Amino acid sequence: MISVQAEDFDQAQEYRALRDSDTGTGAIVTFTGLVRDQGDRAGVTGLYLEHYPGMTEQVIQGLVAEAARRWNIQRARVIHRVGHLTLSDQIVFVGVCSAHREDAFAACAFLMDALKTSAPFWKKEITDQGEHWVEQKTSDIERAEAWAPVTPPAAPDPASGSGS
């Protein structure tokens, strides 16, 4: 399930929902990203996050489907916040359930790396000196590309259920 929202989320509640979803789950890996005081520049006091409603959700849905093709995962939950955020606010949550930890670790890391370079979100840093749009990082692109080769978006295959 994918949510793009202004509201905060409760990490414990999201973990509980993942944990309760399937008794075959042996591993849950979660990632939570926070607003920190150092970004492209020092003295960051907050962020403004913009997205492309409709496309952002669709892109993340595609990434979850891609993760389900590449690893044996049972469920994935992605939450990304938009709007104005302040220091230590939660920005993003990715939680993945699997029978085994390797799949859960890999799928969670892939989802974060791919989300950062392909989901249409834009971050503006607010500092005590003013505000500026964040530049895309080469290191983020390299991390995402390290997951290649990416299987092309497959035509719907009735034989493979892609649980999201």
Place this chain on the structure above:
Amino acid sequence: MTEPALTVRFFARLREELGTDTLAVPPRPGLTTGDLLRQLAARGGAWRQLDSGRPVLVAVNRVMAKADTPVHAGDEVAFFPPVTGG
């Protein structure tokens, strides 16, 4: 009956620097996203940055596209800077 216009949308830094988030552009046969970008850049001023070598990404109907992707009447074309979420 007139053909529906193309809807052109801008996000983030482009939206702010161009001072607009949505434009209606008349379609014409054979138009690609690259043509549209150059057509908009020709407006001059802040619009020139669209064709200045600074990276601009494009989506057609909310799917990532390329410079030679054709656009048709009624399509939604979006131009935006490289993404920085997460």
